[in-house]
Amino acid sequence: MSITIPETDSLEIAWLGRPGSRERFRAVVAGLHLDAAELRQEGGTRGVWLTLSPLGAGALLGIPASALTGHVADLAEVAPAMAHLPEQLAACRSWPQRRALVEGALIAGRVRHEENTGGHELQATLAALSGTARVQEAARLLGCSRRHVSGTVRTGLGVTPKQYQRLLRFEAARGGLVAAARAGTVSLAAVAAASGFADQAHLTREWRAMAGCTPTEWLRAEGLAAQGPPARGRPPGHEDAPR
The missing domain is CATH 1.10.10 (Arc Repressor Mutant, subunit A)
Structure with a gap:
């Protein structure tokens, strides 16, 4: 699962292959999903993006991961106590302040839902x-x-156990592609083998199904194609977005 909180502009999300699914959110919680989605944001793209493990969703948000599988929802609906988080983030003047604010909100949620942290x-x-x-x-x-x-x-x-394993392979491949692109040595065959895919063709088929594009197209869209190591002293920007 993931939470995306833009600093100013709202997010527009549409599931590819689901006509009429386009919706706008001020801040969004995305459940586990195997379908591709398109995310659009007008203006700047500054904000906070984080992932939650399936068990972390229950501990921090008070809901099981299964409650949002295949869906996205407004953060205010899922966690009413965090409804004002986007406005509070916009008022912060530094990234350390933003990080402290989000961590504080999540820790507070964990305390509220501590009795539901089994599993x-x-x-x-x-x-x-x-x-x-x-x-x-x-x-x-x-x-x-x-x-x-x-x-x-x-x-x-x-999801089924096999679907969960598909998600694991996809996330492993995504991380492998990002690391390889930053090193300037992208090999789809190597990423496929390291991520548990049968071969490069298997990796490409899964990416088309789950991301709506090929790995190469995704790298290009994320600005990672043919990218070398980041300049010294300049941390790389966050390239991720909900699929």
Whole structure:
């Protein structure tokens, strides 16, 4: 899951392949999804973007990850206590202030929802699925049936174990592409192998399905194509956005 809070302008999000799905948000919470979405923002793109683990969503926002699977929602609806966070961020004069403000809001949410931070079984199940490409093998390691693994993941995340593993591969590939682009040595075949894809063609098919474009097109759109290491003393800008 992710939270995006622009400093000033609102966000416009549309799911590719879903006619009439375009909506505008002041700040948005995006659930786990395997479909591509288009994000537009008028004016500047300054703001705060962060990701939450599936268990972190319950601890910090008070809702299970499955409640938002395949959807996006306004932050004020999901976490009413954070409704004024965008305006408060806009009033900050430095990034340390913004970071402290967001961290404080999330910590406060964790305190409010502390009684809902269970999920040890889900945590163990996700760890097992992260360590193997076979759901049956994860079930064996956990000492339960494949059906039980499937039920645990569906209840907690709203996706199947295989879909969860697709998301893991995609995120691993995204991180690999960013790192390779910054180093100036992008090899799709190498990224595919390191991320658990069968081959480069498999990586490209998944990116078309989940990002709406090829990896090369994504790098170009994010300004990462043929990018070398960042200049010394100048931190790289954040290139991520909800898919």
